[in-house]
Amino acid sequence: MNTVILYRKNHKNGMAEILKKMNEFTAPLYCKPVDADSGKREWPMQPAFQFIVGNYTDVPAGDSTSWRMMPFALCTIPLAPAGGRTLLEVAGRPPLEFSPGGEAILIPEGVRHRISNLAGQPVISLWLHFRLTVFHVFSVFEFFDLPLLYRGDRAERLREKLDTMVRLPKYLNFADSLTLQLSGLAFGAELLAGASCREVCNAKFEKLQRFRRVFETLAQLQPGQPAPSSAELAELVSLSRSRFLALFHELTGGSPTVYLERKRFRDACNLLLGSAEPLARIAEKLGYADAFHFSRKFKLQAGISPQKFRQQLNGSAYHPPR
Secondary structure, three states, X not given: OHHHHHHHHHHHHHHHHHHHHHHHHHHHHHOOHHHHHHOOOOOOOOOEEEEEEEEEEEEOOOOEOOOEOOOOEEEEEXXXXXXXXXXXXXXXXXXXXXXXXXXEEEEOOOOOEEEEEXXXXXXXXXXXXXXXXXOOOEEHHHXXXXXXXXXXXXXXXXXXXXXXXXXXXXXXXXXXXXXXXXXXXXXXXXXXXXXXXXXXXXXXXXXXXXXXXXXXXXXXXXXXXXXXXXXXXXXXXXXXXXXXXXXXXXXXXXXXXXXXXXXXXXXXXXXXXXXXXXXXXXXXXXXXXXXXXHHHHHHHHHOOOHHHHHHHHOOOEOOOOO
16 A cells, blocks of 8 residues: 555656656747737627628619618628619718729618618618627727728628628528627628727726626526616625616616616517517517517617518518529
8 A cells, every 4th residue: 555655656756857847848949938928918808799680682773771770780782783873871971972892881780871772773782780799788889980881802801701691591500600600700800900999998998897797697687587686786896886876877878777678679679680480479588578568668769660670671682693
């Protein structure tokens, strides 16, 4: 017995000595001190891309989206015919008119706009409704000043990434899901490349970091599950209830109750556009008492009924050759 213990002890000491020698040998070759400066000290933010709905659509001559404001971002690329004209109108900005084929349009969520086909024939449009968020719910477009139009090589790179995503099947396996997420994040990086960060960005982001546990807790709530009280959420960030509510309102524009209702509204939009489920089933999934209650709450947020929202934003699909 003593011999076995002694052997194990010597063996352990011997392996430690071998590892020490190996480290002494490899350190000068592969772990030079300068390598410490090549690391990145990033801000953890849980960036996420969400594909809501997208496709190729045949837009009739003279067609217009009408004025609208959506709860998610839009990227659309009019592709054909050559020589056609597209008109982009955004509230508070001069209208932009351009020819299809060389421009990608970006409309962040909450921006009132209208897109019209001025050509005398149908235009094929590649488009995507999506979200690009940090901390589960905050749009990255809140932090950057971005152009409405992308041209040239950047527009082409955006088109390639959009095409990859919309061509994926409806029901994704593991590989397809990974392709979608990686393509979506690369698409977001292309949109943000060279964009200037707004002055309030760093100050707001530091507060968001502090509230990360709060947003993670709220993001994990299931429909119908009781939400934590304001006092319980305040404890997560070591603040008094009054101070917590003041900072939460500063960051989100409302109380935790308002925040969760907005989240439920966004989930409703996803289900309306990404499925053909009846309103009663969607209401049940989201924890509403019935379809009538769901429709009333949805109209307060969107200004239109769920049925009309689904009709307006689900265009007729045009599928290009594969």
